[in-house]
Amino acid sequence: xxxxxxxxxxxxxxxVVGVAIAAGLGLQAFRNNLLYYFTPxxxxxxxxxxxQRFRMGGLVAMGSVRRTPGSMTVHFTLTDMKDSxxxxxxxxxxxxxxxxxxxxxxxxxEKNGQFVADQVLAKHDSKYMPPEVTAAMQKAMQAQQAxxxxxx
Amino acid sequence: MFIWFHKLASPPYFYKFAGxxxxxxxxxxxxxxxxxxxxxxxxxxxxxxxxxxxxxMYVHVPNAWMSLLVYTVMAMAAAIGLIWRMKLAHAxxxxxxxxxxxxxxxxxxxxSLWGKPMWGTYWVxxxxxxxxxxxxxxxxxYMVLNRAFDDRRTGDRASAILALVGMVNIPIIHYSVxxxxxxxQGPTVxxxxxxxxxxxxxxxxxIMVAGFMLYFAAFILKRLQVEILQRERNTAWVRELAEKS
Numbered sequence: 006x007x008x009x010x011x012x013x014x015x016x017x018x019x020x021v022v023g024v025a026i027a028a029g030l031g032l033q034a035f036r037n038n039l040l041y042y043f044t045p046x047x048x049x050x051x052x053x054x055x056x057q058r059f060r061m062g063g064l065v066a067m068g069s070v071r072r073t074p075g076s077m078t079v080h081f082t083l084t085d086m087k088d089s090x091x092x093x094x095x096x097x098x099x100x101x102x103x104x105x106x107x108x109x110x111x112x113x114x115e116k117n118g119q120f121v122a123d124q125v126l127a128k129h130d131s132k133y134m135p136p137e138v139t140a141a142m143q144k145a146m147q148a149q150q151a152x153x154x155x156x157x
Numbered sequence: 158m159f160i161w162f163h164k165l166a167s168p169p170y171f172y173k174f175a176g177x178x179x180x181x182x183x184x185x186x187x188x189x190x191x192x193x194x195x196x197x198x199x200x201x202x203x204x205x206x207x208x209x210x211x212x213x214m215y216v217h218v219p220n221a222w223m224s225l226l227v228y229t230v231m232a233m234a235a236a237i238g239l240i241w242r243m244k245l246a247h248a249x250x251x252x253x254x255x256x257x258x259x260x261x262x263x264x265x266x267x268x269s270l271w272g273k274p275m276w277g278t279y280w281v282x283x284x285x286x287x288x289x290x291x292x293x294x295x296x297x298x299y300m301v302l303n304r305a306f307d308d309r310r311t312g313d314r315a316s317a318i319l320a321l322v323g324m325v326n327i328p329i330i331h332y333s334v335x336x337x338x339x340x341x342q343g344p345t346v347x348x349x350x351x352x353x354x355x356x357x358x359x360x361x362x363x364i365m366v367a368g369f370m371l372y373f374a375a376f377i378l379k380r381l382q383v384e385i386l387q388r389e390r391n392t393a394w395v396r397e398l399a400e401k402s
Contacts, residue, residue, distance in 0.1 A: 013240045021321055028325045032336075041283035042338050062338055099277030101206065109340055126276045131345040132353040133211060135202035 042109050049088035053114065061090065061120065062109040062128065070104055083110065083120070090114075094122040101127035166245050168385045169394045175378035182378070186371030193368050196361030204358075213271045215362060219369040220264035224292060225327055227257035227373060231299070232324040235317035245381075247313035248388060250320060251303050252380035256373060258296035265289060276340060284333040285341035288326060295323035309388060 042062035112122035197215035238246035
């Protein structure tokens with residue numbers, strides 16, 4: 006490699022490394038602003054500001070969904086298996102909304118610890134499965150539970 | 158072999174080589190994409206949660222992967238062009254940019270069409286979607302800067318630097334779903350005992366990716382022919398070629 010080419014190679018490498026370091030420091034500084042949502046444990050730890058609008062993501066707790074008859078209001082609990090936050094939402098829910106589903110809510114945390122959401126987005130996971138497989142898995146699980154019950 | 162590489166880097170020789178290879182790759186890519194679409198739209202089973210809606214994956218994922226791959230090719234060629242002052246390398250970057258921009262645009266559009274029914278929104282400003290949008294602007298910025306100077310060589314060098322600076326965005330896009338909480342789902346595990354997706358669903362996906370790569374290979378060669386003719390328009394061999402036809 007000729008000296009001029011080596012010099013140009015060094016300049017190019019230095020430029021790429023420099024930009025990478027600058028970007029890394031910048032992203033580190035804005036770490037929290039880049040979070041699309043907080044988790045219920047972050048909210049419980051006081052990382053999110055009460056009274057300010059923010060997003061919170063987690064799973065809809067099993068058996069927690071209660072609909073108010075005659076209105077579009079839904080109450081449920083959002084959990085990350087560590088902490089849980091009660092949610093109130095009025096409006097149309099996305100198709101994938103169900104108990105155990107990962108969702109993101111947008112709204113404010115009231116002083117009484119109640120989160121009032123005005124937007125609910127469903128988060129789908131990175132798993133893909135044919136429906137027959139899920140049906141077979143559920144059947145196997147039920148059979149197992151029945152066997153456990155029969156034994157006791 | 159080394160002599161063949163040297164010959165390949167000479168514009169007149171490469172022009173002929175690209176012209177011969179490109180149609181074969183184009184037809185092959187068409188066949189592979191038809192096979193992949195058949196596998197993805199008819200043979201693959203519906204998803205347990207998303208039903209048939211997940212099938213947009215067979216165009217969204219190849220577009221998204223290609224948007225990253227093409228940018229990497231473009232930045233590598235830009236580095237070679239800057240360091241070794243190779244004529245053909247800058248032409249490769251310039252030919253790759255519009256193709257990469259198209260892949261990025263289609264990844265964004267198909268992703269937003271997928272997001273509406275599944276997430277409940279066309280667009281959110283999460284880290285994955287935002288960094289992919291920045292990638293589109295990097296491609297467009299490269300294309301504009303490349304043509305912004307009267308002297309093509311100045312444009313090549315300036316835009317090559319932009320391409321290299323933008324390279325920092327590629328790992329950010331890839332790892333965005335791991336580094337931050339995003340609405341976009343995390344990476345799917347393709348192989349192994351804990352795989353997130355069965356072979357009946359991922360084999361058509363990989364066929365589609367192969368088809369998209371062949372498409373890119375075919376059309377970058379075609380675009381390179383145009384780039385070479387424009388860049389070499391004052392040389393004897395191009396004049397000869399023009400007089401012949």
